[in-house]
Amino acid sequence: MEFRWVRKKIENQNTVKQLAEELSVDRNIAKLLVQRGVNTFDEAKKFFRPEMKNLHDPFLMKDMDKAIERIEKALQDKEKILIYGDYDVDGTTAVALVYSFFIEITEKKELFDFYIPDRYNEGYGISVQGIDYAAEKQFSLIIALDCGIKANEKIEYANSKNIDFIICDHHLPGDSIPNAVAVLDSKRQDCTYPDKELSGCGVGFKLIQAYALKHNIDPLVLEKYLDLVVVSIASDIVPITGENRILAHYGLKRINNEPRPAIEAILKYSNVRRKTEEGQKANDDDLSGIFSKDVTINDLVFLVGPRINAAGRISEGRFAVELLIEKHHEKIIDLAEVINVTNNERKQLDSLATEEALKFIETDTFLKNSKSSVLLNENWHKGIVGIVASRLTETYYRPTVVCTKSNGLITGSARSVKDFDIYAAIEYCSDLLVAFGGHKFAAGLSLKPENFEAFKNRFEKFVSENLTEDMLTPEIEVDLEINLKEITPKFYRLLKQFAPFGPGNMSPVFITKHVYDEGFARIVGLNHLKMSVSEESSPLAHLDAIAFKKSEYLPLISKGLPFQICYHIEENVWRGNVSLQLNIKDIKIEC
Numbered sequence: 159m160e161f162r163w164v165r166k167k168i169e170n171q172n173t174v175k176q177l178a179e180e181l182s183v184d185r186n187i188a189k190l191l192v193q194r195g196v197n198t199f200d201e202a203k204k205f206f207r208p209e210m211k212n213l214h215d216p217f218l219m220k221d222m223d224k225a226i227e228r229i230e231k232a233l234q235d236k237e238k239i240l241i242y243g244d245y246d247v248d249g250t251t252a253v254a255l256v257y258s259f260f261i262e263i264t265e266k267k268e269l270f271d272f273y274i275p276d277r278y279n280e281g282y283g284i285s286v287q288g289i290d291y292a293a294e295k296q297f298s299l300i301i302a303l304d305c306g307i308k309a310n311e312k313i314e315y316a317n318s319k320n321i322d323f324i325i326c327d328h329h330l331p332g333d334s335i336p337n338a339v340a341v342l343d344s345k346r347q348d349c350t351y352p353d354k355e356l357s358g359c360g361v362g363f364k365l366i367q368a369y370a371l372k373h374n375i376d377p378l379v380l381e382k383y384l385d386l387v388v389v390s391i392a393s394d395i396v397p398i399t400g401e402n403r404i405l406a407h408y409g410l411k412r413i414n415n416e417p418r419p420a421i422e423a424i425l426k427y428s429n430v431r432r433k434t435e436e437g438q439k440a441n442d443d444d445l446s447g448i449f450s451k452d453v454t455i456n457d458l459v460f461l462v463g464p465r466i467n468a469a470g471r472i473s474e475g476r477f478a479v480e481l482l483i484e485k486h487h488e489k490i491i492d493l494a495e496v497i498n499v500t501n502n503e504r505k506q507l508d509s510l511a512t513e514e515a516l517k518f519i520e521t522d523t524f525l526k527n528s529k530s531s532v533l534l535n536e537n538w539h540k541g542i543v544g545i546v547a548s549r550l551t552e553t554y555y556r557p558t559v560v561c562t563k564s565n566g567l568i569t570g571s572a573r574s575v576k577d578f579d580i581y582a583a584i585e586y587c588s589d590l591l592v593a594f595g596g597h598k599f600a601a602g603l604s605l606k607p608e609n610f611e612a613f614k615n616r617f618e619k620f621v622s623e624n625l626t627e628d629m630l631t632p633e634i635e636v637d638l639e640i641n642l643k644e645i646t647p648k649f650y651r652l653l654k655q656f657a658p659f660g661p662g663n664m665s666p667v668f669i670t671k672h673v674y675d676e677g678f679a680r681i682v683g684l685n686h687l688k689m690s691v692s693e694e695s696s697p698l699a700h701l702d703a704i705a706f707k708k709s710e711y712l713p714l715i716s717k718g719l720p721f722q723i724c725y726h727i728e729e730n731v732w733r734g735n736v737s738l739q740l741n742i743k744d745i746k747i748e749c
Contacts, residue, residue, distance in 0.1 A: 245470030304358025
């Protein structure tokens with residue numbers, strides 16, 4: 159697949175020059191900082207040295223005072239409180255955080271329980287079944303996490319049963335705010351809270367932070383919950399800027415130094431293992447020692463998040479919460495194994511469905527000539543259609559909707575490409591749908607089977623009329639053009655301090671032109687290209703490089719042709735030796 163390389167702009171070179179002087183750093187480092195909105199010495203200090211004291215006062219969030227007062231009243235009157243959350247990573251981590259905080263702080267476990275809706279029988283968010291469960295079990299207060307901001311009718315139903323709601327959400331509100339006791343969502347138009355990009359679990363953290371602040375609980379007590387917050391930040395793809403950067407920094411620190419056994423067990427199944435103090439690999443059931451590598455945001459995105467998500471996709475989201483709050487070693491090992499088996503099942507279903515979907519597109523004339531992909535297979539598991547949609551988007555790079563049949567309806571997940579608003583495309587078809595929701599890049603929908611063909615054609619019409627040719631070519635955002643000789647251990651040490659990386663602060667991408675293979679290029683694995691590169695202007699500056707899924711370039715590179723590379727810089731550890739390596743994202747042959 160061909161990529162467009164798009165260079166990030168730097169508007170004010172004087173700011174770069176001044177910042178480089180104030181920090182006594184390389185101008186390239188200063189450029190990277192300015193690109194990330196860091197323009198002064200004080201901003202750089204906060205960027206490189208995140209501190210918990212710089213978190214915003216939680217009572218700046220609208221309705222926070224009402225939420226805390228209602229929780230206090232419930233505790234005083236010994237009311238039963240149900241912690242309710244969505245079945246994905248953000249929802250289950252949020253439930254685990256709020257539930258475990260209150261039972262540990264109040265020592266009134268008998269007053270609390272948690273509830274995760276069934277993905278297939280109840281669907282996303284607050285359900286009538288969940289409210290009925292609360293009424294049956296005599297819960298008079300529900301704290302809803304990562305959902306509820308558009309559940310106006312469900313909240314009225316709860317009110318009719320004398321059940322109060324505190325909503326903690328981070329999604330965009332509808333035209334009106336639900337009639338709950340408190341609605342915590344910084345995206346409310348009438349909320350002046352400074353940070354608008356918290357995860358659902360992040361909003362849950364602000365709730366317990368507010369309770370701790372009002373009750374003079376040591377702020378250090380809160381830090382042990384930040385491992386859950388950083389898992390949600392990573393998995394929900396929220397910007398790692400502002401408060402999220404602080405929470406992610408301390409959350410990763412917690413995972414790498416004092417992880418909760420549940421996360422440690424999940425990592426064990428991902429082959430991120432412990433070593434004993436003597437450096438030997440620990441036994442399978444041993445959760446002591448130190449990690450063999452630093453756990454990063456990427457590890458949480460690709461290793462931890464999918465396993466937690468698998469519980470809600472294939473089985474029950476409640477299993478994920480039970481694992482995250484469990485303290486007994488043997489039970490943790492058992493639950494982690496169950497979730498790992500569930501994740502393996504999810505991967506098999508995902509792989510099979512993706513293979514079938516790709517073959518279907520290749521043999522379907524309409525789809526081959528379309529600007530979009532809309533597929534239906536009634537046998538695909540509902541829990542993996544979103545993953546399949548993402549896989550197809552990676553392959554064909556066009557707006558994609560993957561559907562299956564569930565409870566008599568066609569249900570689907572949609573994924574988009576950069577700059578195309580897939581929510582607008584689905585909204586254009588709204589009269590054909592039973593329900594839909596989401597945002598610019600991802601959405602979900604349901605419709606009656608008899609409307610599927612009409613939806614497919616109308617969706618394609620909207621895409622054809624609004625998708626430009628540029629949108630059909632994936633782009634790589636490039637931070638800087640540098641020479642290989644500028645990549646020194648000191649330069650990389652400073653780059654590492656830019657972490658944690660994620661949306662809003664992606665790992666820097668560099669370009670180097672006029673490079674050559676030094677004659678050692680070879681294919682490793684199935685189709686990865688391993689080589690050592692140098693550049694014409696500095697032949698002594700050479701670095702090892704790996705280009706995943708780029709084996710097709712070997713014949714041209716082996717001929718000695720010059721080429722350009724765009725890449726990340728990373729550390730490669732081999733047999734105890736650490737060296738710098740280029741992780742090449744794309745290659746362009748120069749002649």
